[in-house]
Amino acid sequence: MDDKKIRNIILEALCLLVVGEIIANLAGNGFSWPVTIVTVIEVILFFILAIFARNNPYPSLLSALVLFIAISIITAALKPTYLGGSIIIKIFILIYLVRSISDARELQAARKDRQQP
Numbered sequence: 001m002d003d004k005k006i007r008n009i010i011l012e013a014l015c016l017l018v019v020g021e022i023i024a025n026l027a028g029n030g031f032s033w034p035v036t037i038v039t040v041i042e043v044i045l046f047f048i049l050a051i052f053a054r055n056n057p058y059p060s061l062l063s064a065l066v067l068f069i070a071i072s073i074i075t076a077a078l079k080p081t082y083l084g085g086s087i088i089i090k091i092f093i094l095i096y097l098v099r100s101i102s103d104a105r106e107l108q109a110a111r112k113d114r115q116q117p
Contacts, residue, residue, distance in 0.1 A: 006057035006107060007050045009100045010064050013093050014046040017068075020086035020093070027086075032079045042071045058101075058108035065097045 021039045025031060045067055053060035072090055 003054060003057075003107070003111075006061050006100065006104045007053040009096065009103075010046055010050040010053055010060065013064065013068070013097060014043055014050065016089055016093050016096075017043055017046065020089035023089060024086040034078045035075045038071060038075055038078065042067065056108070057111070058104040061097065061100055061104040065094075065101070068093060068097060 017039060021036065024035075046064060049060045049064045049067070072094075
């Protein structure tokens with residue numbers, strides 16, 4: 001399995017977050033600074049997790065999943081109408097991250113086996 005797979009999954013989720021933000025803004029629900037600031041923080045954290053995913057794929061992916069769920073709840077609480085513009089993308093990201101857990105676990109186990117003499 002490619003060592004960069006989980007990193008790429010997290011980076012693709014990051015790109016989808018940005019697309020979801022753009023769609024939510026274009027949906028005509030009005031611009032929301034608090035939601036945009038939280039999304040920018042989420043993008044930065046996803047980028048950091050993508051960097052760490054090369055050495056620790058499983059913890060990085062799980063952290064990205066928990067972070068995504070937590071921030072989705074926060075943004076929905078900040079502005080519930082804002083969620084409607086990007087709900088399909090958020091569901092897609094959630095499914096994408098959950099389906100990648102087994103790959104990350106497998107990659108982490110393979111990496112651990114390579115490091116043991």
